[in-house]
Amino acid sequence: MSEVSILGAGVMGLTIATELAARGLKPRLIDPAGKPGAHACSWRAGGMLAPWCEAESAEPVVVRLGIDAADWWQRNGAEVTHRGTLVLAPSRDRVDLDRFARMTKEHRLVSGEDISALEPELQGRFQRGLFFERESHLNPRAALQTLRDRLAERGIGIETEGTPSGLTVDARGLSAKDELSDLRGVRGEMLVLRCPEVTLTRTVRMLHPRIPLYIVPRGEGIYMIGATMLETGGKYRVTARSAVEMLSAAYTLHPGFAEAEILELGADARPAFPDNLPRLRRRGNTLYANGLYRHGYLLSPAVARMAADYITNGTRPEFMDEDHT
Amino acid sequence: MPVFYGTEVESPLMLGTALYPSPAIMAEAFRASRAGIATVSLRREGGAGQDFHALIKGLNIPVLPNTAGCHSVREAVTTAQMARELFGTPWIKLEVIRDDDTLCPDVIALVEAARILAEDGFQVFPYCTEDLSVCGRLLDAGCEVLMPWGAPIGSGRGLNNPYGLRSVRAHFPEVALVVDAGIGLPSHAAQAMELGYDAVLLNTAVAKAGDPVAMARAMALAIEAGQLAHAANPIEARDMAAPSTPLFGMAVLG
Numbered sequence: 001m002s003e004v005s006i007l008g009a010g011v012m013g014l015t016i017a018t019e020l021a022a023r024g025l026k027p028r029l030i031d032p033a034g035k036p037g038a039h040a041c042s043w044r045a046g047g048m049l050a051p052w053c054e055a056e057s058a059e060p061v062v063v064r065l066g067i068d069a070a071d072w073w074q075r076n077g078a079e080v081t082h083r084g085t086l087v088l089a090p091s092r093d094r095v096d097l098d099r100f101a102r103m104t105k106e107h108r109l110v111s112g113e114d115i116s117a118l119e120p121e122l123q124g125r126f127q128r129g130l131f132f133e134r135e136s137h138l139n140p141r142a143a144l145q146t147l148r149d150r151l152a153e154r155g156i157g158i159e160t161e162g163t164p165s166g167l168t169v170d171a172r173g174l175s176a177k178d179e180l181s182d183l184r185g186v187r188g189e190m191l192v193l194r195c196p197e198v199t200l201t202r203t204v205r206m207l208h209p210r211i212p213l214y215i216v217p218r219g220e221g222i223y224m225i226g227a228t229m230l231e232t233g234g235k236y237r238v239t240a241r242s243a244v245e246m247l248s249a250a251y252t253l254h255p256g257f258a259e260a261e262i263l264e265l266g267a268d269a270r271p272a273f274p275d276n277l278p279r280l281r282r283r284g285n286t287l288y289a290n291g292l293y294r295h296g297y298l299l300s301p302a303v304a305r306m307a308a309d310y311i312t313n314g315t316r317p318e319f320m321d322e323d324h325t
Numbered sequence: 326m327p328v329f330y331g332t333e334v335e336s337p338l339m340l341g342t343a344l345y346p347s348p349a350i351m352a353e354a355f356r357a358s359r360a361g362i363a364t365v366s367l368r369r370e371g372g373a374g375q376d377f378h379a380l381i382k383g384l385n386i387p388v389l390p391n392t393a394g395c396h397s398v399r400e401a402v403t404t405a406q407m408a409r410e411l412f413g414t415p416w417i418k419l420e421v422i423r424d425d426d427t428l429c430p431d432v433i434a435l436v437e438a439a440r441i442l443a444e445d446g447f448q449v450f451p452y453c454t455e456d457l458s459v460c461g462r463l464l465d466a467g468c469e470v471l472m473p474w475g476a477p478i479g480s481g482r483g484l485n486n487p488y489g490l491r492s493v494r495a496h497f498p499e500v501a502l503v504v505d506a507g508i509g510l511p512s513h514a515a516q517a518m519e520l521g522y523d524a525v526l527l528n529t530a531v532a533k534a535g536d537p538v539a540m541a542r543a544m545a546l547a548i549e550a551g552q553l554a555h556a557a558n559p560i561e562a563r564d565m566a567a568p569s570t571p572l573f574g575m576a577v578l579g
Contacts, residue, residue, distance in 0.1 A: 058346065059346070059347075099533070102535070184376030184377065184380075185376065209479055210425075231348075231377035232377065272347075274349040274352070274380065275347045275348075275349035276346065276347035276348075276349070277347075
């Protein structure tokens with residue numbers, strides 16, 4: 001395979017470029033918006049590498065493909081925090097915790113005492129939880145920048161204009177909806193807080209019948225809170241209702257969050273196919289890589305590997321969907 | 326099969342479209358359930374979810390939009406009007422919620438919203454309590470269907486007040502009645518049908534089951550069983566045993 005052009009420098013495009021570069025190729029990377037930023041929905045991701053927790057609502061294949069994600073990111077220069085995930089529920093929503101435990105593996109039940117040993121600031125606040133020790137998280141924006149920098153070191157820069165040549169890998173996320181009619185946007189809203197008064201060292205998921213949310217520490221007192229899941233593509237602003245829900249979840253976790261500064265409120269739409277699983281799709285001289293849904297950082301390494309194997313060896317990927325149109 | 330505002334639907338199961346792991350699984354659950362009606366929430370999905378609405382239209386069964394999440398008469402009326410435009414149906418499942426923790430219907434606002442909507446040509450399916458006077462007021466307001474709760478939405482507790490639900494059935498023998506909300510297990514759905522209800526509306530019990538498709542099928546079977554049982558005129562429970570084999574005339578073997 002001589003020439004490959006990748007459209008889109010979000011998490012999908014950058015991971016594919018990285019995998020191709022590792023196989024000795026020098027793909028072109030084209031994104032009119034330039035370097036990774038707020039135009040990509042991966043910019044607003046949580047960055048949880050939590051395959052076992054995801055099994056609560058995702059199919060088993062998500063767990064299988066996501067298990068190696070943390071290693072992949074680490075190998076490719078991202079700083080990955082291996083501190084596990086703590087899943088908590090207010091005592092009245094205890095059945096939600098039981099259900100979560102039933103639907104997932106690789107966790108252990110933790111008592112109030114265990115919880116305060118793991119996160120001392122949560123002492124006395126929760127009596128029961130689940131601890132997923134093998135899970136990790138990363139800072140998505142730093143991770144994307146690291147991939148970009150490493151690609152740049154290999155002479156693969158992001159072109160902001162120019163037409164693709166050779167095989168085109170379309171990794172434009174939801175923008176590819178103009179060509180992939182079964183792609184839909186699943187809206188997510190997030191916020192970033194600065195709250196040095198509260199120290200949490202790992203991802204905490206709060207279960208709630210209406211608003212299950214997570215808080216990911218970004219270090220230096222900064223926390224990302226996300227994310228709503230709404231079946232609508234548009235309206236790229238956070239609604240007051242979602243903001244209130246996310247803030248009250250944070251406050252329920254720790255009252256110290258009431259004093260937090262709100263650094264950012266963001267909303268975007270995740271690209272998803274009807275089964276919420278990713279796909280590679282070949283149409284003429286274009287290979288579409290899309291549908292990462294809420295699993296951008298968890299599944300992009302596996303999808304990128306499949307794409308790169310397909311491009312370099314013709315290996316038929318697990319999630320291949322030929323279109324004969 | 327149940328008739329709502331003159332339209333006969335193909336199954337007494339009304340299934341919600343929220344909370345499934347994916348739209349693909351939702352579609353499969355609908356096929357397994359052979360549900361007669363799909364309910365869809367408008368408010369939280371916002372006006373922009375055309376893709377999701379297209380998926381729901383693709384189920385090819387009648388759609389009953391709802392006003393879930395509305396807390397006032399005005400909100401509910403506006404949401405109903407949006408729903409009519411979006412789905413092209415006069416049907417509206419009217420929900421006006423008083424309290425977010427119990428999702429208890431605000432029956433006062435409900436009656437008022439039902440009146441406004443019925444006057445405006447809507448065919449209203451009110452989500453109500455099993456209170457007889459509320460049910461009567463809703464009929465006065467123009468409703469021809471009543472949908473009393475089994476238990477709070479999503480609680481999966483089954484029929485909290487079978488006596489009350491039975492009273493509603495007995496008081497309004499000609500009205501189409503649906504148990505809406507609170508169903509957790511197929512046995513709950515069967516029980517509602519055994520009480521003589523025309524249909525059962527549920528969502529969480531299927532969508533949040535470990536295997537939504539299998540649960541959808543289980544609900545369909547239970548609803549069919551309950552419906553058959555009601556039509557078969559079941560026996561009354563009694564305190565004393567009643568031998569199923571006549572003792573008189575039995576051969577004496579010892």
